[in-house]
Amino acid sequence: MNNAIExxxxxxxxxxxxxxxxxxxxxxxxxxxxxxxxxGCGKTSLLRCIAGFEELNHGEVWIKGVIASKPFHHLPVxxxxxxxxxxxxxxxxxxxxxxxxxxxxxxxxAARTKERLDELIVLFALEKHISKYPHQLSGGxxxxxxxxxxxxxxxxxxxxxxxxxxxxxxxxxxxxxxxRSILKQDGITTIMVTHNQLEAFAMADIIGVxxxxxxxxxxxxxxxxxxxxxxxxxxxxxxxxxxxxEVINSIEVKxxxxxxxxxxxxxxxxxxxxxxxxxPDDILHDDDSKVTAYVRGKAFRGAEFLYTLETQNGLYLQSxxxxxxxxxxxxxxxxxxxxxxxxxxxxxxx
Amino acid sequence: xxxxxxxxxxxxxxxxSRLNLALILLALFFCIPIVIVCGSLFFPAKDIWPHLIDxxxxxxxFNSLVLLIGVGFFSLLLGVIPAWLxxxxxFPMSRYLEWAILLPMSMPAxxxxxxxxxxxxxxxxxxxxxxxxxxxxxxxxxxxxxRSLGGAITMLSLVLxxxxxxxxxxxxxxxxxxxxxxxxTLGCNAMDAFRRVALPLARPAIIVGLSxxxxxxxxxxxxxxxxxxxxxxxxxxxxxxxMDNSLVAAQLSAILLLFVxxxxxxxxxxxxxxxxxxxxxxYSPLLKQKLKNSSAFFAFVICFAPLLFGxxxxxxxxxxxxxxxxxxxxxxxxxxxxxxxxxLAFITALLALVIALFLGYSNxxxxxxxxxxxxxxxxxxxxxxxxxxxxxxxxxxxxxxNSLDEFLTLHFNFGSGLLISGTLFILIFAYLVRFLxxxxxxxxxxxxxxxxxxxxxxxxxxxxHVRIMRRIHVPxxxxxxxxxxxxxxxxxxxxxxxxxxxxxxNFNTLAVRTFELANEERLAEAAVPALAIVxxxxxxxxxISNSISRSRPGYE
Numbered sequence: 087m088n089n090a091i092e093x094x095x096x097x098x099x100x101x102x103x104x105x106x107x108x109x110x111x112x113x114x115x116x117x118x119x120x121x122x123x124x125x126g127c128g129k130t131s132l133l134r135c136i137a138g139f140e141e142l143n144h145g146e147v148w149i150k151g152v153i154a155s156k157p158f159h160h161l162p163v164x165x166x167x168x169x170x171x172x173x174x175x176x177x178x179x180x181x182x183x184x185x186x187x188x189x190x191x192x193x194x195x196a197a198r199t200k201e202r203l204d205e206l207i208v209l210f211a212l213e214k215h216i217s218k219y220p221h222q223l224s225g226g227x228x229x230x231x232x233x234x235x236x237x238x239x240x241x242x243x244x245x246x247x248x249x250x251x252x253x254x255x256x257x258x259x260x261x262x263x264x265x266r267s268i269l270k271q272d273g274i275t276t277i278m279v280t281h282n283q284l285e286a287f288a289m290a291d292i293i294g295v296x297x298x299x300x301x302x303x304x305x306x307x308x309x310x311x312x313x314x315x316x317x318x319x320x321x322x323x324x325x326x327x328x329x330x331x332e333v334i335n336s337i338e339v340k341x342x343x344x345x346x347x348x349x350x351x352x353x354x355x356x357x358x359x360x361x362x363x364x365x366p367d368d369i370l371h372d373d374d375s376k377v378t379a380y381v382r383g384k385a386f387r388g389a390e391f392l393y394t395l396e397t398q399n400g401l402y403l404q405s406x407x408x409x410x411x412x413x414x415x416x417x418x419x420x421x422x423x424x425x426x427x428x429x430x431x432x433x434x435x436x
Numbered sequence: 437x438x439x440x441x442x443x444x445x446x447x448x449x450x451x452x453s454r455l456n457l458a459l460i461l462l463a464l465f466f467c468i469p470i471v472i473v474c475g476s477l478f479f480p481a482k483d484i485w486p487h488l489i490d491x492x493x494x495x496x497x498f499n500s501l502v503l504l505i506g507v508g509f510f511s512l513l514l515g516v517i518p519a520w521l522x523x524x525x526x527f528p529m530s531r532y533l534e535w536a537i538l539l540p541m542s543m544p545a546x547x548x549x550x551x552x553x554x555x556x557x558x559x560x561x562x563x564x565x566x567x568x569x570x571x572x573x574x575x576x577x578x579x580x581x582x583r584s585l586g587g588a589i590t591m592l593s594l595v596l597x598x599x600x601x602x603x604x605x606x607x608x609x610x611x612x613x614x615x616x617x618x619x620x621t622l623g624c625n626a627m628d629a630f631r632r633v634a635l636p637l638a639r640p641a642i643i644v645g646l647s648x649x650x651x652x653x654x655x656x657x658x659x660x661x662x663x664x665x666x667x668x669x670x671x672x673x674x675x676x677x678x679m680d681n682s683l684v685a686a687q688l689s690a691i692l693l694l695f696v697x698x699x700x701x702x703x704x705x706x707x708x709x710x711x712x713x714x715x716x717x718x719y720s721p722l723l724k725q726k727l728k729n730s731s732a733f734f735a736f737v738i739c740f741a742p743l744l745f746g747x748x749x750x751x752x753x754x755x756x757x758x759x760x761x762x763x764x765x766x767x768x769x770x771x772x773x774x775x776x777x778x779x780l781a782f783i784t785a786l787l788a789l790v791i792a793l794f795l796g797y798s799n800x801x802x803x804x805x806x807x808x809x810x811x812x813x814x815x816x817x818x819x820x821x822x823x824x825x826x827x828x829x830x831x832x833x834x835x836x837x838n839s840l841d842e843f844l845t846l847h848f849n850f851g852s853g854l855l856i857s858g859t860l861f862i863l864i865f866a867y868l869v870r871f872l873x874x875x876x877x878x879x880x881x882x883x884x885x886x887x888x889x890x891x892x893x894x895x896x897x898x899x900x901h902v903r904i905m906r907r908i909h910v911p912x913x914x915x916x917x918x919x920x921x922x923x924x925x926x927x928x929x930x931x932x933x934x935x936x937x938x939x940x941x942n943f944n945t946l947a948v949r950t951f952e953l954a955n956e957e958r959l960a961e962a963a964v965p966a967l968a969i970v971x972x973x974x975x976x977x978x979x980i981s982n983s984i985s986r987s988r989p990g991y992e
C-alpha cells in the first residue's frame with residue numbers, strides 16, 4: 087500500500103438516508119486532492135469519514151497504511167493522525183496565536199516544538215501576530231493560524247473543509263496557489279473540499295467530482311474539462327452547451343454546425359444519434375468566416391467576452407472572444423469551430 | 437423660513453432635553469439608597485466602632501468569608517459537572533434532568549433551611565427515630581448540626597448552584613461543537629477536550645454564575661438569621677433594631693457593599709470576555725454520546741443528587757407538613773396574606789415594566805452616553821442586598837417624614853405623621869431598586885430585536901408611529917414583556933429582608949409570615965405559605981429552561 091490515503095468502496099448512511107455510495111480512490115504521498123461538488127453532494131461527509139467523525143456502513147479508510155475505518159472498526163479521531171481545518175477555522179478564542187498553533191504538539195516545552203512553531207510562523211508569515219488573540223486577527227490571518235495549527239503535528243493527512251469560503255472572492259485563487267506551494271514545501275498530503283472549480287484547479291493535483299453521494303470522476307483538472315466521463319461532470323465543470331449530432335465514423339460526428347473531428351476514436355456506432363459538448367473555447371470568432379451567428383447575449387469578463395450566439399439554424403452556442411471584439415447585440419458575426427477534444431454522450435444521458 | 441427652521445430645531449432640542457431630564461431625575465431617584473448608604477461613611481460614629489470591631493465585626497467578616505468560600509466551592513461542584521454531563525452525554529433521564537436540575541432555584545434559601553431544620557434537628561423525625569431505635573439520649577451521639585455555619589453553606593449551595601449550572605450549560609451549548617472536534621483532530625480525547633478547551637472557554641460564563649451565587653450569598657438574611665450565624669445582614673438588623681443605631685447600620689451596609697462590588701466587578705468583566713469567545717458561527721447539532729452501564733449510572737447520580745437534596749426532599753417535607761396543617765392554615769387570614777403578596781408583586785412588576793420601557797425607549801432613540809450609563813447604573817440594583825436597600829430607603833424617607841411633620845406642626849399646627857415611610861410606597865420603591873434590573877434587561881433584549889431599520893422601512897410605507905408600535909413593536913416584544921412581568925413578580929414574592937424592614941404595620945406577606953412562623957418554631961404551619969412561594973418560584977424556572985433550549989444554535 088503506497089498511497090497515503092486509500093478509500094475502498096466507502097458507503098455511509100445516517101438515519102437511514104444514504105449520504106455516500108461506493109466511493110473508492112487513492113492519493114499518494116504529498117498529493118493534493120480536491121473534492122469538488124455542489125452543496126449537499128456529500129463531499130464534507132466524506133471528509134468527516136476520513137477524519138473519523140462518522141462511522142462507516144461499508145468500505146474501508148486507510149491512512150498511511152493503517153486501517154482507520156471499516157464497519158465495526160473505528161479508530162478514534164484523536165488516534166488517526168489527521169489534521170483538519172474547518173470552514174470558519176474555529177480557533178480557540180481563549181488562546182493566543184502561538185498557543186493555538188502548538189495545541190496539538192505533545193510536549194509543548196520541547197526544543198522540537200519551538201522549532202516547528204518557528205518554521206510554521208515563517209511559512210505562514212505570522213511573525214507580527216504570534217501573541218495576538220483570534221478576535222484581533224483578520225479572516226485571512228485566522229485562516230493561516232488554523233492551517234498552521236492543523237499542520238503543526240505533521241499529520242498523515244491534512245483535511246481542509248472549504249478553507250477559502252469565508253474569505254473575499256478576489257483573494258481565493260491567489261491564496262489557493264500560495265497554500266499549494268506551502269503544502270508542497272511542508273510535504274503534507276492534503277484533501278480539500280470545495281464547491282469552487284477555480285480554487286480546485288489552482289490547488290489540486292487531482293480532483294474528485296462528486297454528485298449525489300457518488301464520486302463521478304477522479305481525474306486531473308485538464309481531463310475533467312476536456313474529457314469528462316459523464317454528462318454530469320461535463321455540466322458541472324466549465325461552461326458549454328450540448329448539440330445534436332450523428333456519428334459518421336469512429337472519429338467524426340456530423341452536426342448542424344458542420345462535421346466535428348476528434349483526435350481519439352470514440353466508442354459509438356456509425357449512424358448513432360449523440361450529443362456533442364461544445365465548450366466556449368471551441369467556437370472561435372473569425373470575421374472572414376462565411377458561417378455567421380447572431381449575438382444574443384454577452385457577458386464582459388475583462389480580457390474576453392462570453393458571447394451567447396444563435397446560429398442560422400437556430401442553435402445556441404457560447405463563444406469566448408477577446409474583448410476588443412465588441413459587437414452589439416443581434417449583430418451577425420463570423421464563427422468557426424476548432425475542437426480538439428470530441429466529447430460525446432448518448433441522447434438519453436443529457 | 438429661517439425662523440421656522442430655528443424654532444423647529446429649538447423644539448427638538450427642548451423635547452430631547454425634557455426626556456433626558458426626566459431620565460436623569462428618575463435615575464437619581466433610584467440612586468438614593470446607594471448614595472445614603474455610602475454617604476454614611478462620612479459621618480463617623482466614633483464611640484461605637486471600636487466596640488463593634490472588638491466584638492462582632494470580625495465575626496461578621498469571618499463568617500461571611502467562610503460562607504462565600506463554602507458556597508462558592510459547592511456551587512461550582514454541583515453546577516459545572518452536571519452541566520457538562522447533560523450537554524455532552526445521554527444517560528437515563530438525562531433529557532428531564534437537563535431542566536429539572538434548575539428546580540432548586542424556585543426554593544428560597546430560608547425556606548429550604550426551615551424544611552431541613554424541621555426534619556434533621558434534634559427534635560425532628562430523623563433523630564427521634566434514631567433515638568428510638570438505639571435507645572440513645574440527646575447527648576449520647578453525634579449528629580451534624582443543621583443550624584450552623586456548615587448548615588448555612590449547605591442550604592445556600594443547594595439552592596444557588598443553578599446559577600452556575602445555567603451559565604455553564606449555556607456556554608457549553610454555545611461552544612461550537614467544531615471547537616471540540618478540532619481538538620479531537622489535534623489528538624485530544626474527550627477528557628482532554630473538556631479540560632483544555634471546553635472548561636477554559638466556559639470560564640468567563642462560570643465566573644458570571646459564581647459571582648451571582650456569591651452576591652446572593654451576601655444578600656441572604658433568612659438562612660443565616662434562622663441558623664444564628666452572625667453575618668453582615670444579621671449584623672445590620674441587630675444594629676438597627678437591637679442597638680437602634682441607623683447610622684452604624686448604614687455603615688455596615690456600606691462595608692457589605694464593598695464585598696458586593698468585588699463580585700459585581702468580576703461578573704461584569706467576565707461578561708465582557710464572553711463576547712470574544714466565539715470564533716465560529718457554524719454549529720453542527722450536538723451529537724450526544726450514549727453512556728452505558730456504570731458510567732451512565734454515575735452520571736445519573738451526579739445529576740440527580742443536587743436535584744434530590746435541593747428540591748425533591750425539601751419540597752416533599754413541606755408538602756407533608758402542608759397536608760397535615762392546611763385545614764387550619766387555609767383560613768381567611770391566609771387569603772388576605774395571599775392577596776397582599778400577589779397584589780404587591782403585581783403592582784411592582786407592572787411599575788418595573790413601565791419604567792423599564794421608558795428607559796429602554798429613551799435609550800433606543802438617543803444613543804447618548806449619559807443615558808446608557810444611567811440605565812446601566814440603575815440596573816446594578818440586583819447586586820445590592822435587600823437589607824442594604826431597606827436601610828438606604830428608610831433613612832432618607834424617615835428623615836423627610838419627620839422634617840415635614842415638624843414643619844407642619846410648627847407652622848400650621850397639625851402633623852403629617854409618617855407620611856411615606858409607613859406606607860407601601862417605600863416598600864415598592866425598595867423592590868424597584870432591587871428588581872428593576874430584571875425588567876430592564878428583558879426589555880432591552882426585546883428592543884434589541886427590533887432593528888431601527890424596521891421602523892424606517894415601516895415609515896417609508898407611510899405607517900404612523902402608533903401603527904408602527906401596534907403592528908411591529910408590540911407583536912415582537914409581547915413575549916418578552918410578559919417574561920419581564922413574571923420574573924419581577926416572582927422575585928417580589930420571594931423577597932424577605934427588605935419586606936421585613938419596610939412593610940407597613942400589620943401588613944403581612946407570604947414570605948414574612950413564613951419567616952415569623954418558622955421563628956416561632958411553628959415549622960409545620962409555615963409549610964403552607966412556604967409551599968405557595970415555591971410553587972410560584974417554579975414558573976420562572978420553566979421559562980428560563982425553555983428559553984435556553986430555544987437559544988441553542990443548531991437546535992431542531
